[in-house]
Amino acid sequence: MSVTISIQDLVKKYGDATVIPELSVEIKKGEFFTLLGPSGCGKTTLLRMIAGFNSIEGGTIKFNDKTINNVEPGKRNIGMVFQNYAIFPHLSVTGNIAFGLQNRKLAKSEIASKVEDILKVVQIEQYKDRMPKNLSGGQQQRVALARAIVIRPDVLLMDEPLSNLDAKLRIDMRNAIKALQRDVGITTVYVTHDQEEAMAVSDRIAVMKSGVIQHLGTPQEIYQRPANLFVATFIGRTNVLEAALTNNQGTRTLRFGESGYQEPVERVNIPEEDAAKPLLAVKVSVRPEEFVISEDGTGIRAKIVHSVFLGQMTHYFVSLESGQSVEITQESTSARPLESNQTIFLKVKTDKINIYDARGELNYTGSDRP
The missing domain is CATH 2.40.50.140 (Nucleic acid-binding proteins)
Incomplete structure (x- = not known):
């Protein structure tokens, strides 16, 4: 589990409009890597290209040495956490977390063991029999995280996962996400427009504008020595x-x-x-x-x-x-x-x-x- 993601000369077009022009970046194995920028800068488009949900008009994406441009999303071994969590309302916490494992045809005993382990990791074992409508926003977020991680993906992709939470809960959950990612050691690509959130969780940040990475570095580097005035005014x-x-x-x-x-x-x-x-x-x-x-x-x-x-x-x-x-x-x-x-x-x-x-x-x- 966990891979290096190599992106080389990646191009995304919608008709005649180029939204990502020849972008190149390497995301390290086990790294918490954040795509940060204003709305419309291309960060979610790039995430969806890594996931396989968007087409690629040029360049390559590799997981380790394997080119995945034409690999179906379901065969890329990725876990995803969306802005709206996408939890199944008719399934309990246990049912939601077990869903991906059941699709992989694992034995019932193995599924039960894996679900029990991940419930402890995300600290919601006491809610395992609850239905989603009886969970708080933070608890639903933990269910979404558990469901994404329990399948042991090579890559975890997260698209604005905290945007629906109140201010205090956002801080609590971003700390929980960072601790969980560190413990599991999974390569994580995280999308947000919230610069404070990015600073708090990331190993490295790519600040984007108009589909172009303006500055790539650690939170300290980007805050202290921004590459250009756009980055300086966007960060902090x-x-x-x-x-x-x-x-x-x-x-x-x-x-x-x-x-x-x-x-x-x-x-x-x-x-x-x-x-x-x-x-x-x-x-x-x-x-x-x-x-x-x-x-x-x-x-x-x-x-x-x-x-x-x-x-x-x-x-x-x-x-x-x-x-x-x-x-x-x-x-x-x-x-x-x-x-x-x-x-x-x-x-x-x-x-x-x-x-x-x-x-x-x-x-x-x-x-x-x-």
Whole structure:
């Protein structure tokens, strides 16, 4: 059980429209791999191609060394968990979980043993005789997971499995799913548009836009060093500031608008054709926690508009002297709370921020990050 999934130059078309153009990626054996992106980016289409539910107009999909392009869905040995769970309402919990095993013509004693084992794994053995209508959303989700895993598939495919649950239950279930996947060790491809959910469960994430993978990496890599401005704004919260990157005999300085605030920067990778230019227009991604309130009255002048207290952190929404609105965060207990209309000065943590070219397509920031 568990395979490597190799996708090479994969193409999906609907008529004349190409929704996935020559996508290539390798998903490691036993990996929890998430396809993340906004609605319409192609993530569910790609999942359905792996499952065999969508046709392939070009390229190959392999499970280990076996090409599966023309293998029927029922013969790919996959388990699937859908957004709506697809639990059979006329079957008990036990009946639902046993369904796939019965289709495989296993002996009754073996089916009973496997169902009993998986009920314990997903922690719903006390509900084994209940009908679906008598289960909560989280319990139904566990039934769907158990039914997908009990057949010992090579690959587990999950399409927005938590979208119908309330906020607290989503957190509980995503933790349960990650723990279960780790215990079973099955190669898992997970689709979601929820970036926090993706960060919480994934070994690696592929952020998609218009059928193209924009950034592939660990949650930490994608959050800390997003490949482009789309990824930076999609993953977590960020503020985008216009700035200029100056070059004075190899010493680079980041200058913010007309405020006069500037900071020397290190670890910037400028393309060779632009490296010698004395001035480059750039966009700077500054996450709320990457702002520092200046103690010496220097920096970007800003005014507090309002605040939101969220326990450990307080979020402040401020207006810069340019008129731009930004969000900053401060520890709620770190100092006296800031008041509405209070004037402050902001600096940035240069080792944390990300600097992009003027189009937001190329990250100039070095890969090293403390």
